[in-house]
Amino acid sequence: MLKFVKSHLETITGIEIYPLISLVIFFTFFVALFWWVFTAKKEYINTVSRIPLDEQVKL
């Protein structure tokens, strides 16, 4: 897999690390995203989701 990247970008030193960095970025991003989503309080989620319907949502 790395050879595809390397053959085209070999003028950049240390290019091998790039795919690893991207993997880390993506993994962290989605783990964090799901962490936020699943730890959000149910009560809060319910209230927020009613914002379009209820003209007087209090938060």
Next chain:
Amino acid sequence: MEVQQFYYDNKVVKKFIYATLLWGIVGFSVGLLLAFMFLFPNITDGISWLSFGRIRPLHTNAVIFAFVGNAIFAGVYYSLQRLLKTRMASDFLSNFNFWGWQLIIVAAAITLPLGYTTSKEYAELEWPIDIAIALVWVAFGVNMIWTILKRRQRHLYVAVWFYLGTFVTVAVLHIFNSLELPVGFLKSYSVYAGVQDALVQWWYGHNAVAFFLTTPFLGLMYYFVPKAANRPVYSYRLSIVHFWSLIFIYIWAGPHHLLYSALPDWAQNLGVAFSVMLIAPSWGGMINGLLTLRGAWDKVRTDPVLKFMVVAITGYGMATFEGPMLSLKNVNAIAHFSDWVIAHVHVGALAWNGFLTFGMLYWLIPRMFKTKLFSRALANFHFWIGTLGIIMYALPMYVAGFVQALMWKEFNAEGKLAYTFLDTVKEIIPMYWMRAIGGSLFILGAIVMLYNVVMTVRSGSKVEDELAEAPALTKVPKKRLRGEGYHTWLERKPVKLTIYATIAILIGGIVQIIPTLLVDSNIPTISSVKPYTPLELEGRDIYIREGCVGCHSQMIRPFRSEVDRYGEYSKAGEYVYDHPFLWGSKRTGPDLLRVGGKYNDSWHFNHMYDPQSTSSGSIMPAYQWLIRNKHDMSDTESKMKAMVSLGVPYTEDDIKNARASMDQQAKTIADNLLQVEAIQKSFEEEQKELGSEFVPLKEREIIALIAYLQRLGTDIKVVDVKDQLSKKE
């Protein structure tokens, strides 16, 4: 807590609704005219500003930016105020947004038919209009963010995030793709060349679909579907995942428009990988939209608003399933350049954008005018005739796409191509007929809606700004409160949310584009590739003006069927002087990359005068004005200087001798043409008739165009390979 009273600005919403209806009908009608041009190619014979190449961009721009654009603004201005419990921050900016946008549309409707185009798809408008778009778009964004800062609702509902994401991304895309060097009031050259231009263009083009046709409409879906169904969205958690993963992944997928092209493989593969991933957030969003109707499906049977919305979301689901499939290299090899792609985009445009807009309008208009819809029966009729129209449009185009692909790739027992390009065109004419009928049904539905809306408006009362009340926000610390989740905190910090969204979309663009721009090894140069001669450069500008790129590609993919039909496959190094690139995305006619030297000059002359005379059954329209028009070459030197500043190696001598060089090249071509008796005779007659007003053949536009066409692909024409391969067509 003090309850404050304020008024929602309904008048600006009303204006955008009217504009949506008007431009919708205009945009659809231009599309229908184009559909009929496939059947009657010379329906607008002799009228240059109604020729296919010039009004195809008018259709796409009218539908995307005029119809969908105004629908976005109508929906955003209505929902944003209500989601934030405040009036738009600035009436001036709201109206500036409205009138500026309409002015841009009018400017597009005038300049595109006149041939002022950059040729880059969905970014055809020339530089002064690009600047106007940037100004109006920023006014929209400033007004939105300012309104958010003034809000009385602490938490930003998910629809608002989609609006913010739309604003920042479209701004970034528009600015970077429109970087161009002006050479006159309405003429510019892209600062990027060839492969780089293609990558930036499709990074833009793909994300115009993502962030102009999709994310704002998802925002509208998250507001109007719950409103119409009178229940909250199915899963708010899912909508959070939907938003972040969609914007994070979408921005990477652009290179799937360039599979098997001369774009470096690593960029193509990156585009494929992200396109396949996209199915997850897209379908998450679709399911979220459809399941919002849980327990309300009985309403879908009776309420036309919900019917439209259900078909819209289903269309979104179909188009976003098809998108990743089309991005697989093996599927793309079949679908690319064919009518399959036309079917795909129309499922998106007619069903997702069209029907969601119609549903939104049927819901909004009675409320705005404080009345009932004039006729529910007519709305139902619109729904059914529109749905039938979409099916009648899309199905034949899928069939046409497969037929084209299979015939293009068919070899006979002797190992030669089985069909000429013209055979493949003739075969799908019935499909083009059905498509035109499907399109007519869709427009018929839109006209019925227009009547229904007019009658509803007439029975209603005047639109007035609506009184509302809400308590002012109490101050809370900027930092996270005890027990407050991170994302909950972020949802009340609009500026931070916007910045993070911007970072999310920038990562993809940076990773793909910067290496292609900076790393030389991505575009290997070819020593035999030289810049165009001044006359060829002028001819290329005529090719751009007439929108030839709308039907003819200049990109031969490395397949046996294509190399056999068109010649040696394209190399990245062949395009290094192409500002802008002209690879095209559709083959209504054959590829032209190696058309140079394939036919003689008089063949091109006759073909432009009467395409059916050289190619019986061809659906190419005639371009007789190119033969009549005197060629305005007053800007040649400044065009060459602009090219020099973009890195094309013209020397000072080249520029100084441009006139002489053009004259000589033009004379050679004109002499070739005048050897044909019929041509010579007709020009002699014309000279007798016009006397001193006669323009010699060598000074006409056709000469420059022939010069360009005869140059195409000749820099690396591999004679041996061509001779070894069988020849067809």
